Amino acid sequence: MDPEMKNSNFSEIITLRPLEVSDVDDLMVWASDERVARFCPWEPNTKREQGLDFIINRAIPHPWLRAICLNGKPIGSILVTKNSGNDACRGEIGYNLAWEHWGKGIATKAVKMAVKAVFEEWGTELERVEGLVDVENVGSQRVLEKAGFYREGLLRRYVVFKGRSRDMVLFSILCSDVENCSL
Amino acid sequence: MDPTSRITLRPFKLTDVDDFLKYAGDETATRHMRWNPITSREEALTHLETVAIPHPWRRSIGLLDDDEDRSIGYISIFPGSGDDRSRANVGYILAAEYWGQGIVTAALRIAVSTVFADLPEVVRLQALVEVEHRASQRVLEKAGFLREGLLRKYGYCKGEIRDLFIYSLLSTDQRRI
Numbered sequence: 447m448d449p450e451m452k453n454s455n456f457s458e459i460i461t462l463r464p465l466e467v468s469d470v471d472d473l474m475v476w477a478s479d480e481r482v483a484r485f486c487p488w489e490p491n492t493k494r495e496q497g498l499d500f501i502i503n504r505a506i507p508h509p510w511l512r513a514i515c516l517n518g519k520p521i522g523s524i525l526v527t528k529n530s531g532n533d534a535c536r537g538e539i540g541y542n543l544a545w546e547h548w549g550k551g552i553a554t555k556a557v558k559m560a561v562k563a564v565f566e567e568w569g570t571e572l573e574r575v576e577g578l579v580d581v582e583n584v585g586s587q588r589v590l591e592k593a594g595f596y597r598e599g600l601l602r603r604y605v606v607f608k609g610r611s612r613d614m615v616l617f618s619i620l621c622s623d624v625e626n627c628s629l
Numbered sequence: 630m631d632p633t634s635r636i637t638l639r640p641f642k643l644t645d646v647d648d649f650l651k652y653a654g655d656e657t658a659t660r661h662m663r664w665n666p667i668t669s670r671e672e673a674l675t676h677l678e679t680v681a682i683p684h685p686w687r688r689s690i691g692l693l694d695d696d697e698d699r700s701i702g703y704i705s706i707f708p709g710s711g712d713d714r715s716r717a718n719v720g721y722i723l724a725a726e727y728w729g730q731g732i733v734t735a736a737l738r739i740a741v742s743t744v745f746a747d748l749p750e751v752v753r754l755q756a757l758v759e760v761e762h763r764a765s766q767r768v769l770e771k772a773g774f775l776r777e778g779l780l781r782k783y784g785y786c787k788g789e790i791r792d793l794f795i796y797s798l799l800s801t802d803q804r805r806i
Contacts, residue, residue, distance in 0.1 A: 487712060532663055532785040573782040573790055599778020603753045603799055606715045611752050620782055 460555050462512035462563070465505040465523065469513060470497045472520040476544040485580040486542065487607040510564060514543065514556045521547050524556050526564045526575060535573040537564060541589075548585070557593040565621045574620050578604070581613040590617040594624070636735050638688035638704065641681040645689060645700040646673050649681075652702060652724035661762050662722060663786055686744060690723065690736045701727050704740045708751050717748060719756040721768075728764075737772040745800040752800045757793040759786060769796045773803070 465473070476482045477491040477500070491497055505511045509528045513520035522543035529536055539560060543553050561575050577595060579586045591597070595617035603611040641649070650673040652658040659666045667673050681687050685708055689700040702723035709716050719740075723733050745751060756774065758765045770776070774796040783793045 535782060535785060535790045576780075596781075598780055599795065601755075601777055601795065602775075602797055604716060605712055607712055611715050616778060616780070618781055 459517055460552055460559070461515045461518070462524065462556065462559055463515060465501050465511065465513045465520065467498065467501055469520045470494060470501060472513075473497045473501065473523070476522055476542050479545055481545050482542050485583040485586065489608075510537075510560075510567075512560065514541070514552065516547065516552065522553070522556070524560050526560060528568075534571055537568070537572055537575050539575055539577045551592075553586075553589045554592045557589060561593065561619055561624060565624060572621065574618055576616060576618040578614040578616055581615055587615055587617075593619070595619045596623070635693055636732055636739070637691045637693050637698075638736060638739055639691065639698075641677055641684075641687065641689050641700070641703070643674065643677055643682070646670060646677060648700040649673055649677060649689075652722060655725060657725045658702075658722055661759055661765065661786070662720070665787070686717075686748060688736075688740065690732065702733065702736070704733075704736050706740065706744050706748070706751075706754065708748055714750050716753045716755060717744070717751045719754050731771075734768045734771045737768060741772060741798060753797055754799075755795060755797045757783070757795055760792050760794060766794060766796075772798070774798045775802070 471494075474491060474494060474497045477497055480490050483490045491500075505523070508525060511523060511525040514522040514524055522541060524539070524541040526537045526539050528534075529538075539557060541553055541556060541560075543556075564575065565572060577586075577590050578601070579590065581600065587597075596619065598616045598618055601614045601616055604614040605612055647670070650667060650670060653667040653673060653676070656666055667676060681703070684705065686706040688704050690702040690704065691698050691700060703721065705720040707718045707720075708714055709718075719737075721733050721737065741754065744754070754774075756765075756769055757780070758769065760779070766776070775798070777795050777797055780793050780795055782790050784791065
């Protein structure tokens with residue numbers, strides 16, 4: 447039995463699927479939450495139109511962005527960005543989860559599912575998925591560690607958002623790190 | 630003699646084309662660059678016109694005692710844009726005949742002493758170096774850069790996916806010239 451399901455209701459199923467316009471009210475639950483936005487480059491959404499704008503103009507056209515669903519209902523989102531040229535072997539993962547569902551292993555499960563999916567879907571081009579986590583975001587560092595990522599180092603003052611430069615911890619997982627990797 | 634006092638940094642000029650081609654067309658000098666050697670004078674002129682001269686911060690390395698002020702290499706510092714504008718990537722190249730004299734280290738120390746004033750939004754310089762390229766790692770370490778980690782299968786260099794070390798220097802780090 448999947449160890450992550452041991453302590454939770456056996457009927458709780460996590461799935462990933464593309465976001466749709468009809469998901470906007472579910473999206474607003476986490477997109478408007480300061481606790482979710484804290485380590486993200488964006489400010490909490492205050493208007494439904496912002497949620498719609500995100501779904502139509504960012505999420506739907508995105509090369510790989512999925513809603514994290516609990517029993518079919520979106521409770522977060524996860525994406526992997528694609529790079530091109532000399533950086534095409536590398537993708538970057540990012541995710542958000544509604545506050546009430548933190549601490550249950552859901553983000554870890556979603557990350558594992560997303561990593562497996564992109565290594566399968568992007569074929570031999572993708573060798574590495576990386577994640578950059580704010581040095582103060584210990585919860586998210588644990589998510590990536592539990593999902594099998596290796597901590598490669600601390601990148602000092604790597605990025606500026608919300609007016610301050612941030613130290614970021616860099617994590618990575620290689621196709622060869624993942625069980626049953628096809629490469 | 631301290632190599633720093635032997636060298637000079639300045640912007641590129643179109644008249645640098647023949648000296649530029651000598652190292653930019655050399656397999657040895659360009660071995661660890663991500664681009665292929667430049668093989669024609671025309672290509673070299675185009676590169677100077679479209680890349681080297683309009684560049685946010687690229688400086689030709691020259692020797693002070695050279696009356697002809699020839700380019701023997703360059704230091705290149707390229708800032709990101711948007712959320713990445715506080716971070717700049719460092720690259721450099723030197724004609725092979727001048728290797729082993731501390732010239733790039735000296736040039737990098739001079740660059741580091743002025744670039745934060747020239748590019749005020751930049752707080753972090755970083756460099757990616759192949760694991761095998763020990764000489765380049767020593768240059769960065771002597772110029773005060775800190776190795777932050779090994780990035781596995783990070784990117785392509787000339788068609789092969791490589792493991793790369795990442796180094797950084799912050800505007801707030803102590804530096805010596």
